[in-house]
Amino acid sequence: MEETLETKKTCLHAKHLALGAKMMPFGGFDMPIEYSSIIEEHNAVRQAAGIFDVSHMGEVLVTGRDSEKYVNHIFTNDITNAPIGKIYYGIMLYPEGGAVDDLLVYKVGAKEFFLVINASNIDKDFAWMVENTKGFEVKVENLSEVYGEVAIQGPKAVDAIEEELGLKVNELAFYTFKEIKVAGETIIVSRTGYTGEDGFEIYGSHAYINKVWDTLINSKKVLPCGLGCRDTLRFEVALPLYGHELDWNISPLEAGLGSFVKLDKEEFIGKEAMVLQKAEGVKRKVVGLELTERAVARNGYEVEADGKVIGTVTTGYLSISTGKSICMALIDSAYSALGTPVSIRIRKKLFAATVVKKRFYEKNYKK
Amino acid sequence: MSTIVKGLYYAESHEWVKVEGEFGFVGITDYAQHALGNVVYVDLPEVDDDVTQGDEFGAVESVKAASDLISPVSGTVVEVNEKLNDKPQLINEDAFGNWIMKVKLSDPRELKALMDSEAYEAICE
Numbered sequence A: 001m002e003e004t005l006e007t008k009k010t011c012l013h014a015k016h017l018a019l020g021a022k023m024m025p026f027g028g029f030d031m032p033i034e035y036s037s038i039i040e041e042h043n044a045v046r047q048a049a050g051i052f053d054v055s056h057m058g059e060v061l062v063t064g065r066d067s068e069k070y071v072n073h074i075f076t077n078d079i080t081n082a083p084i085g086k087i088y089y090g091i092m093l094y095p096e097g098g099a100v101d102d103l104l105v106y107k108v109g110a111k112e113f114f115l116v117i118n119a120s121n122i123d124k125d126f127a128w129m130v131e132n133t134k135g136f137e138v139k140v141e142n143l144s145e146v147y148g149e150v151a152i153q154g155p156k157a158v159d160a161i162e163e164e165l166g167l168k169v170n171e172l173a174f175y176t177f178k179e180i181k182v183a184g185e186t187i188i189v190s191r192t193g194y195t196g197e198d199g200f201e202i203y204g205s206h207a208y209i210n211k212v213w214d215t216l217i218n219s220k221k222v223l224p225c226g227l228g229c230r231d232t233l234r235f236e237v238a239l240p241l242y243g244h245e246l247d248w249n250i251s252p253l254e255a256g257l258g259s260f261v262k263l264d265k266e267e268f269i270g271k272e273a274m275v276l277q278k279a280e281g282v283k284r285k286v287v288g289l290e291l292t293e294r295a296v297a298r299n300g301y302e303v304e305a306d307g308k309v310i311g312t313v314t315t316g317y318l319s320i321s322t323g324k325s326i327c328m329a330l331i332d333s334a335y336s337a338l339g340t341p342v343s344i345r346i347r348k349k350l351f352a353a354t355v356v357k358k359r360f361y362e363k364n365y366k367k
Numbered sequence B: 001m002s003t004i005v006k007g008l009y010y011a012e013s014h015e016w017v018k019v020e021g022e023f024g025f026v027g028i029t030d031y032a033q034h035a036l037g038n039v040v041y042v043d044l045p046e047v048d049d050d051v052t053q054g055d056e057f058g059a060v061e062s063v064k065a066a067s068d069l070i071s072p073v074s075g076t077v078v079e080v081n082e083k084l085n086d087k088p089q090l091i092n093e094d095a096f097g098n099w100i101m102k103v104k105l106s107d108p109r110e111l112k113a114l115m116d117s118e119a120y121e122a123i124c125e
Helices: A013-018 A038-047 A067-074 A119-131 A157-165 A206-219 A227-236 A271-280 B030-036 B108-113 B117-123
Strands: A022-026 A029-034 A050-053 A058-063 A087-093 A099-109 A112-117 A139-142 A148-153 A177-182 A185-190 A199-204 A223-225 A284-291 A302-305 A308-318 A325-332 A341-346 A349-356 B015-020 B023-028 B039-043 B056-062 B066-070 B075-080 B101-105
Touching: A013 A029, A013 A206, A029 A038, A029 A227, A038 A050, A038 A223, A038 A227, A050 A206, A050 A227, A058 A067, A058 A119, A067 A112, A087 A119, A099 A119, A099 A185, A112 A119, A119 A139, A148 A157, A148 A206, A157 A199, A157 A206, A199 A206, A227 A308, A284 A308, A284 A341, A325 A341, B015 B108, B030 B056
Parallel strands: A050 A223
Antiparallel strands: A022 A029, A050 A148, A058 A112, A058 A139, A087 A099, A099 A112, A148 A199, A177 A185, A185 A199, A284 A325, A284 A349, A302 A308, A302 A341, A308 A325, A341 A349, B015 B023, B023 B101, B039 B056, B056 B066, B075 B101
16 A cells, blocks of 8 residues: 555545545545445445445546557557457556556547556556657546546446436446446446456546445445455455556566467567567466465465475455455466465464465356 | 443553453453454464563454554463454454453563553543
8 A cells, every 4th residue: 555645535535434434545545445344345246236436546548640559559458440339458568577557448439548547556657658659649638637436346236327327337248338428428337347246337527426426325225345345356356456466576477467468469568578578488476375274364475385485475365255365476486386385474473375276256247 | 432341451552451360361452353344363372372561472363454462461371262263253243252362460560551441541532
């Protein structure tokens, strides 16, 4: 978690205080960690529906003649001839292969792309994007303070949105979006999320997002959910968090995100480094580990094998959905085969663990 | 709002001690369990461990973080609350009703360094 001198507030900040949320700084914002309890909120999203304030996320609009070529230049996934309404996940890389950030790219128009970036990286990302416009006829606008955003997640999210907000969203396929004209503005609704469940994300003006929040909370069909369970939910389905599983010093190949790095694309920043890393094989890998005891392996704890340190834990929890103590860890690739025994140092003691598939819980997306 | 029980000794690190004869029962306060959120694991000490006032003797893990347990007294652990192995959430349900360890006190004069309920209430505000 990062703290800046001046903590920012999202457009829903007053609602969180009114609901009595436990607040903490995250990505430079004063954010709700939990309202009722992390476990209750986590289970609501797995079994029914929850709503998250994700207005801290950054939004950048790229327009202009060269916008497609430009996005392809800074982004690892391939958006060439993408259909309008489609969304791509990918990474922005430094030339050396570390990640500037991971992000979503929404194709809004033939020459118009909407990029969604992590809160803690907004300033850094925007500077990087502007710096790399050289030679491209594009306009890059930081709209992070214009948009509010909520995520409505869980198997009952679709019904809550259609019935309470009157938006037709069930026709959307996973990782697609549409623009909807409502209350004098154009909002964006996408079938995306960060929980491993079916769900939607809505981008709109601060006023509209406040209306969505009030309507859904008052309907009692969705539970307000904080960043605490957002992290336990994304962790169980092995979605990476920048600063943990992916970082300036951790490449997408090491993070297991190779399918979002299109090496057959003509060019993108970091391509040479990725080609080389792929040819040589990665020396470190993000793996899943399951502990035999209930102790919890937290970020930064050391992983050991053969009497030496072979890596560190990136995220770990006593999984709310499975009851197991599991973690993701960045370790020496020599120990990454499924079933390999390792140990994790928790406080002073060593605890036994085994390499397992890092998708600890099956995703329930609508295809 | 968290509750505070009269007649116990309190440490600034939010542990309580209930003294019965030469023994002290040690747990964490309601304020502490509330700040932690859902408790998922209690790292208990072992019987016969020596503990020292002001030193760590175990840990409480909530969903999101681990917190060291600091012993408010010195002595030898004579019993640990095994129920917490299967039901760590008992700490959330009743922090004062579920002690973590029972210590044979080696120096009861140390209790003077701890707070009474009124003084503890003041630091929780």
